[in-house]
Every structure is written in structure tokens, then in C-alpha cells.
Amino acid sequence: MFLVGLTGGIASGKSTVSSQLRGLGCPVIDADVVARRVVEPQTRAYRLLVQYFGQDVLLENGEIDRQKLGQIIFTDPEKRRMLNSITHPEIHRAMLKEILYYFIRGYRYVILDVPLLFETRRLTHLMKHTVVVYCDPATQLSRLMQRDSLSREEAEQRIAAQMPLSEKRGLARHVIENSSLREDTHRQVLRLHTALDDSTEYLPIRAVAVAAIAGLGGLFLYMVKLLTS
Numbered sequence: 001m002f003l004v005g006l007t008g009g010i011a012s013g014k015s016t017v018s019s020q021l022r023g024l025g026c027p028v029i030d031a032d033v034v035a036r037r038v039v040e041p042q043t044r045a046y047r048l049l050v051q052y053f054g055q056d057v058l059l060e061n062g063e064i065d066r067q068k069l070g071q072i073i074f075t076d077p078e079k080r081r082m083l084n085s086i087t088h089p090e091i092h093r094a095m096l097k098e099i100l101y102y103f104i105r106g107y108r109y110v111i112l113d114v115p116l117l118f119e120t121r122r123l124t125h126l127m128k129h130t131v132v133v134y135c136d137p138a139t140q141l142s143r144l145m146q147r148d149s150l151s152r153e154e155a156e157q158r159i160a161a162q163m164p165l166s167e168k169r170g171l172a173r174h175v176i177e178n179s180s181l182r183e184d185t186h187r188q189v190l191r192l193h194t195a196l197d198d199s200t201e202y203l204p205i206r207a208v209a210v211a212a213i214a215g216l217g218g219l220f221l222y223m224v225k226l227l228t229s
């Protein structure tokens with residue numbers, strides 16, 4: 001098995017591309033969904049966050065107020081470090097579990113949808129392929145304004161707060177150009193899907209897993225033979 005990192009900028013079309021990939025049967029793990037799940041009430045990260053940040057970061061229904069937490073850590077690097085040290089290990093563990101699930105089911109690759117893949121750089125070395133969903137700046141701005149009902153100024157601020165999409169584009173192995181129609185994007189997604197399906201990069205890890213299982217099986221049979229003779 002190998003990992004494929006899917007990323008892009010705000011409103012560049014990651015969700016659009018990941019749902020097209022899902023539609024083709026690809027396993028996609030959404031880092032944002034995992035990040036929300038690991039801080040649900042009753043989880044370890046939830047308890048630690050409430051302990052550190054207090055009841056103020058809770059919504060009326062008891063869930064973490066992610067917007068409020070975002071505002072707090074925006075201006076306080078120490079608190080941001082604390083938040084990351086609580087949530088990141090949980091996120092990585094949960095993602096690893098999902099990856100293992102797909103591995104056991106025999107999938108050749110798993111796509112990880114990670115919006116900040118190149119910003120955090122923590123996961124890039126694990127990715128055999130990286131894919132950036134790109135669209136031109138004017139299209140990105142207008143789609144963001146429309147989707148989130150933002151003024152031009154607000155949308156520009158949000159785009160400016162991120163690593164430039166053109167920079168991410170230069171770092172990726174594959175680029176999906178999403179400035180045009182969804183059908184054009186889908187054609188590129190099909191090409192990517194074919195390239196990933198045809199790749200033999202899944203073989204080394206599968207060979208190691210098969211060898212390990214065969215070794216354990218052999219050891220088990222040897223022990224049984226010893227005990228029954």
C-alpha cells in the first residue's frame with residue numbers, strides 16, 4: 001500500500017475532487033473530519049482540552065467551540081502548541097487506524113485529504129504521491145465569496161492567510177486544474193485514478209506484510225508441532 005496526499009487552498013476544490021475520487025471507489029480519509037471526531041465529548045482529547053482551556057471553549061450542547069478555540073490560539077502561540085500537542089497525536093492515531101483498515105481490506109493506496117499538508121510538512125515524507133487541486137486566483141476568490149457569502153475583502157484576507165496556491169502547486173507531484181468545468185476536473189481525476197491504479201508502488205509494503213504473516217504462520221505451526229509431539 002502507498003499513501004496519496006491530496007491538498008489545495010481554501011475553496012480550490014479539494015472536496016469536489018475527493019468526492020469524485022470516492023465516486024470511483026477510492027478510499028479517502030478526510031483529515032478535517034478526523035480532527036472533529038477526536039475532540040468529540042467523551043474522548044481523551046476533549047477532556048484534556050476542557051482541562052486546559054476551561055468550560056469557556058464549550059458550546060451549549062457540550063461540544064468544543066472550534067471557532068472560539070481558533071480565535072484563542074490565533075494570537076497565543078503557547079496555547080496553539082498546547083492544542084496541537086493534545087490533538088495531533090490523536091489525529092495521527094485515528095488516521096493510522098483507518099489506513100490499517102484499508103490495508104487489511106487489500107486496498108493498494110489510500111488518499112489522505114489534508115488541507116495543510118505542505119504547511120505542517122509533518123506528513124509529506126509519508127506520501128508517495130502528492131496532489132494539489134489548483135484553480136486560478138480570480139476563480140478561487142469568486143468561488144469562496146459565493147460559497148461562504150463573504151465580501152471581496154473578507155475572502156481576500158482568508159486567501160492571503162494561507163500559503164499561496166501557486167507555491168503548493170510547485171511542491172506537488174500531480175496538479176488537478178480546477179478553474180474550469182467540473183467535467184474537465186473529472187477527466188483529470190480519471191487520469192489520476194488510472195495512474196494510481198496502474199502503479200506497482202504498493203508491492204514493497206504488501207510483500208513485507210505477506211512475508212511477516214508467513215513467518216508468523218510458520219512460527220505458529222512450529223510451536224504447535226513442538227507442543228503436540
Ligand SMILES: Nc1ncnc2c1ncn2[C@@H]1O[C@H](COP(=O)(O)OP(=O)(O)OP(=O)(O)O)[C@@H](O)[C@H]1O
Nearest residue numbers: 009010011012013014015016143147178180181182
Ligand atoms: N469546477 C468547478 N466549477 C464550479 N464550481 C466549483 C468547481 N469546483 C468547485 N466548485 C465550487 O467551489 C466551491 C469550493 O469548492 P470545494 O468546497 O470543493 O473546495 P475546498 O478546496 O474543499 O474548500 P475548503 O478547503 O475551503 O473547504 C464550492 O462551492 C464548489 O461547489
